[in-house]
Amino acid sequence: MDKILVRGGRPLSGDIVIGGAKNASLPLMTAGMLTDARLTLTNVPRLADIATMSALISQHGVAVEVRGGTVGGNDGRTLSIGGAISNTEAPYDIVRKMRASILVLGPLLARVGEARVSLPGGCAIGTRPIDLHLKGLEQMGAEIALDGGYVNAKAPRGLHGATIVLPFASVGATENILMAATLADGQTVLANAAREPEIGDLVACLIAMGARIEGAGTDRLTIEGVKRLHAATHEIVADRIETATFACAAAIAGGSVRLLGGRLEHLGAVVSTLAQAGVEITQDGDALAVRRLNGLHGVDAMTEPYPGFPTDAQAQFMAVMAVAEGASMLTENIFENRFMHVPELTRMGANINVHGSSAIVRGVLRLSGAQVMATDLRASVSLILAGLAAQGETTVNRVYHLDRGYEAVERKLAAVGADIERVAG
Ligand code: UD1
Numbered sequence: 555m556d557k558i559l560v561r562g563g564r565p566l567s568g569d570i571v572i573g574g575a576k577n578a579s580l581p582l583m584t585a586g587m588l589t590d591a592r593l594t595l596t597n598v599p600r601l602a603d604i605a606t607m608s609a610l611i612s613q614h615g616v617a618v619e620v621r622g623g624t625v626g627g628n629d630g631r632t633l634s635i636g637g638a639i640s641n642t643e644a645p646y647d648i649v650r651k652m653r654a655s656i657l658v659l660g661p662l663l664a665r666v667g668e669a670r671v672s673l674p675g676g677c678a679i680g681t682r683p684i685d686l687h688l689k690g691l692e693q694m695g696a697e698i699a700l701d702g703g704y705v706n707a708k709a710p711r712g713l714h715g716a717t718i719v720l721p722f723a724s725v726g727a728t729e730n731i732l733m734a735a736t737l738a739d740g741q742t743v744l745a746n747a748a749r750e751p752e753i754g755d756l757v758a759c760l761i762a763m764g765a766r767i768e769g770a771g772t773d774r775l776t777i778e779g780v781k782r783l784h785a786a787t788h789e790i791v792a793d794r795i796e797t798a799t800f801a802c803a804a805a806i807a808g809g810s811v812r813l814l815g816g817r818l819e820h821l822g823a824v825v826s827t828l829a830q831a832g833v834e835i836t837q838d839g840d841a842l843a844v845r846r847l848n849g850l851h852g853v854d855a856m857t858e859p860y861p862g863f864p865t866d867a868q869a870q871f872m873a874v875m876a877v878a879e880g881a882s883m884l885t886e887n888i889f890e891n892r893f894m895h896v897p898e899l900t901r902m903g904a905n906i907n908v909h910g911s912s913a914i915v916r917g918v919l920r921l922s923g924a925q926v927m928a929t930d931l932r933a934s935v936s937l938i939l940a941g942l943a944a945q946g947e948t949t950v951n952r953v954y955h956l957d958r959g960y961e962a963v964e965r966k967l968a969a970v971g972a973d974i975e976r977v978a979g
Contacts, residue, residue: 558950558964560941561973562923565809568970569841570800572815573599574630574790576959577866578752580654581729582759582790583607586635587616587661588733589763591785597630598623598790602958606652608633613648614658615640625962630790639666646672646703652958656684656726659707660734663696667709673700682889686727690718694731694738715740715779723748723773723859729756735777736765744775750860751820755791762786794820795866796960797842799935802870803967804844805833806877807942811970816842822861827853827871831878852880852917857888869895869936876904877943878917885912895933898926902940902948920945927951931959938963942972953979 574597584607586593598604600623608618616637623631642662649655649672662669674684688698688705693716696709715738720727728748733756735742747753749771757770763786766778797816804811805828818825818837825835830853834845852875857865865888875882876899886892893913896906902924905916923946928934934955941948950956953976956963964976 555951555979556953557977557979558938558953558956559975559977560938560948560950562942562944562946562948564807564971564973566804566807566811566970566972567809569812569814570966570970572792572797572813573961575752575755575793576601576603578755578791579604580607581657581752581756582788583611583633583635584657584661585733585756585759585763587611587614587639587658588665588737589783590636590638591783592634592636593763593785594787595633595635596787596789598633599793599961600625600631601961602954603652603654606648607654610644610648610655610658611635613641625965642666642668642670644671649674653682654726656687657729659687659705660691660730663691663707663709664713664734664737667712669707671705673703673705686720686722686724687730690727690731691734693718694734694742713738715742717743718745720744720746725750725753728753732756732775732777733760735779736760736783738779740779742777742779744777745773747773747775748859749773751791751794759786759788762788792817795864797821798824798864798867799870801828801833801835801844802867802874803939803942805831805846805850805874806939807972808846809971810843810845812838813842813844815840818842823863824867827855827863831874850874850878852878852882852915854883856885865889865892866932868892869932870939872906872913872915873899873936873939875915876906876917876940877921881914881916883912883914887911894929895936898928898937899940901926902944922946923948925949925951928955931955935960935963
């Protein structure tokens with residue numbers, strides 16, 4: 555298995571290209587299953603999760619063609635998705651690799667009236683049930699039974715519109731219900747919907763495909779079902795979590811970087827939180843300029859649905875806080891058990907204590923390089939960030955987690971001056 559080696563102590567300077575968002579690409583790929591016509595997605599990142607989703611969609615009978623794109627470049631790949639659905643089962647072997655596989659459920663039900671999807675089960679960052687997806691689809695007329703680890707769903711007479719109030723603004727449940735509602739009979743109102751920019755991207759693409767949706771960007775989506783959707787071309791929005799990650803890289807290593815394609819309005823609370831910590835982020839044309847001012851200061855943050863501080867940037871920000879002056883309290887409100895990076899950061903010399911869903915981080919003068927590994931995507935990248943500030947060499951093992959969600963992270967960081975390389979395992 556590949557490893558990443560980082561030797562710390564070099565400030566960053568230069569440009570980093572921000573790729574298309576993984577978490578926008580995955581639901582948009584399943585949106586391609588809503589029609590026989592071709593959906594063309596541009597600016598799709600080259601990631602293991604995208605390959606997994608391609609495999610899943612292909613085995614449903616829908617063709618996925620991939621074109622172009624240089625690794626880490628600004629010419630992301632183009633995916634062309636379309637065709638008849640010949641198989642309605644999403645098997646355990648693929649679903650277990652990636653929770654977002656559950657996003658085929660809504661499109662399958664809406665398009666062909668049946669689906670059999672393996673339950674995703676628990677994962678490293680918590681139990682993550684799918685009850686809200688299932689309840690919403692049931693309200694739209696789906697008959698759902700759980701059997702042998704699978705969700706068996708049927709809508710023999712098709713789905714119908716409904717008023718659905720989510721008790722929690724789940725990103726995945728919003729996406730599944732939204733996609734299903736585009737082809738349902740009548741009007742669906744989805745209240746307390748998630749407002750993440752990836753959902754805005756999905757809404758924009760569905761509208762381009764002929765869906766009738768109002769309320770984009772708000773927590774109340776109104777969808778008038780249509781008989782069919784048509785072909786469209788859509789460019790995937792820039793990845794706000796990759797953007798936040800490289801902003802944290804500049805924060806911890808020092809220096810200044812320009813994040814090409816990054817969008818300030820999609821960063822939510824990341825901007826004010828980093829500003830309080832001593833890092834300035836400003837929009838500069840098509841790029842974001844990120845600059846560490848003087849020292850870093852401890853700041854409290856708690857994860858919340860968008861536009862609050864994202865759970866997907868909590869580990870990266872914790873690495874920054876590990877070397878800030880003073881203490882900070884980071885509270886994780888979205889997932890239980892999302893502090894797996896803490897013991898690894900501690901091995902690098904960080905002073906962090908976890909109390910329930912909060913971590914108290916007392917900044918230290920310096921971290922020291924160590925052998926570390928992580929059990930999820932964002933935790934892995936937080937260890938690379940810590941390595942940028944550590945004295946000596948850090949080896950990050952189990953890089954396959956990283957490859958699920960970051961394209962060429964080592965090349966992008968090396969290009970702005972970091973001493974980092976990938977070693978084939
Ligand atoms: C998405 C993102 C993930 C991010 C998360 C929160 C994708 C592919 N993944 O995941 O990177 O960390 O949003 O921003 O976009 N929940 C339930 N029942 C449900 C659904 C969710 O209890 O039916 C709970 C989950 O266990 C979790 C919380 O709600 O505690 C958030 O989940 P959700 O917003 O659905 O996240 P995902 O869509 O899985």
